[in-house]
Amino acid sequence: MGRKVYTNYWLNRRDNVVKEHGSYATEEEALRGIKAWWELQKDNYKDVKERRTNSGALEITYGDSNYYYRIVEREFDEELPSLKVKLRSQGEVESLRKKFFLEDEQALFDELAEPYRDRLVEAMGDGKKVQDYIYDQQGRMIRPLKDNK
Template sequence: MTQTVYTNYWISRIGDVRKQHGSYKSEEEAIEGIKAWWELHKEKYPNAEHKRTNSGALEIIYHDENSFYRIEKRVIDGKLPSKSYSLRKPGEIESARSRLLLDKELCVFDELAEPFRDRLITAMGDSKKARSFIYDREGRPVKEIV
């Protein structure tokens, strides 16, 4: 089964960096994912400029011309990742904390307040991906769990 999705990329012209953030059912959801990421990082870009490229991609220039978000329409096989999750039990959380050697300032996804968890899933478009990071208490990703 194929379907059309809209994928967010953060692009920096400095160092030619391109990072995929998530894929969504609609371009509007992809834009909401970008806004959720900004919200988590306590960033505001009220003057962000939306530009449509000749290829049909939407670029969101938010600070300067060197870094921007690009939403590309593409066709994938299969389904989008799931956004639903269930919380781990307290013993599982403590086990994960111990295994990862986390101090008081860091936490796993399940320890975050619900608004942070919801914003992370909106920003990443994938509950599995959201679980694959260590976070600070404000819901900002610190390090990917390998």
């Protein structure tokens, strides 16, 4: 039997899109992950509402009712991803920058200021996944690293 985890999903009702954002040990951590994401994106929602669904999920709406988050409790048979990040060496960073032709305003996770790195790990709930993206200098995600060819 697995253990309980709380998974964040972002939903777009208009286009019928569901994106998983990460899984956490507690519902409170999952909610902090959503708020960390908003902070990184410089989103400042005034009309944030939380409601419990009949299935027990926590839904977070923020302004437009077509977009919302849902935190779902589920069983998980594996360990949650580690929140620890092994930063790349300067040589690895330089090599990746050249390989993917990154511009000056684009950054790898390892190049971001520590507060942005901390928020990204909290928002994604995965110390490895954070290194799979290209960011701007303020820690906002631009695109996956593998798509930058």
